[in-house]
Structure formats: C-alpha cells, structure tokens
Amino acid sequence: QVQLVESGGGLVxxxxxxxxxxxxxxxxxxxxxxxxxxxxxxxEREFVAYISNLGRSTYYADSVKGRFTxxxxxxxxxxxxxINSLKPEDAAVYYCAAREIGSSGSYYLGSSYDYWGQGTQxxxxx
Numbered sequence: 527q528v529q530l531v532e533s534g535g536g537l538v539x540x541x542x543x544x545x546x547x548x549x550x551x552x553x554x555x556x557x558x559x560x561x562x563x564x565x566x567x568x569x570e571r572e573f574v575a576y577i578s579n580l581g582r583s584t585y586y587a588d589s590v591k592g593r594f595t596x597x598x599x600x601x602x603x604x605x606x607x608x609i610n611s612l613k614p615e616d617a618a619v620y621y622c623a624a625r626e627i628g629s630s631g632s633y634y635l636g637s638s639y640d641y642w643g644q645g646t647q648x649x650x651x652x
Contacts, residue, residue, distance in 0.1 A: 535646030548622030
C-alpha cells in the first residue's frame, strides 16, 4: 500500500510559479513510475506529466510542455511538479499518482495507476 500526500497548491497570479510536492509512504519509492494529473471543475481528469521510476524518462501533455517540469527525489520519497508561466486554464485540483513497474496501460491513462493522492488546489488569478 502506498499513501500519497500532495502539497504546495495555492492562489497565484497568471504568469506566476508554483512547486507542487507529493510525499510517498512507499518503502520502495523507486519501484513506482509517478504521474501528475489535474481536474478542473466540470472537466474530466487529464494527464499532465509522468516520470519513470528512476527519473530517466519524462513525458508531458502538450498543453504544459515548456512550462511544467516533473522531477523526483527517490532518497526523500518525493515527487515534484514545478509550474511556471501559469495560465488561468491551469487552475485545477492536481493529483499525484503511482504505478508499479511493469503496469499495463499507457502512462497518460489514469486507469494505469494504482495509487492516488487526495489532490491539491491550484487557483490562478488573471
């Protein structure tokens, strides 16, 4: 069982920056690929970014490429999402999620993840 706890959300002006964190309870954090997803009111949850278990590979949604950076510190059991140049359309609840090595399904599909955090709210003022 893996528990994930996000933090770092808040109210930020458009153009500003935030760093989200996701603390994991897993004894073997490096055994999990990690993703960030987000869900805005009235919209479906969408993929944001993914990082492989050792951090060697990263993938991003087209809408965030060049502005968001996913990273991880396996020694601290922590996942990060650096968000720069925030836009009003980035406002959402952001969730981190973990999937075991070898999980089936594409990294951009929420159904391929085994564990989810409770989410952290990001609000963008224009």
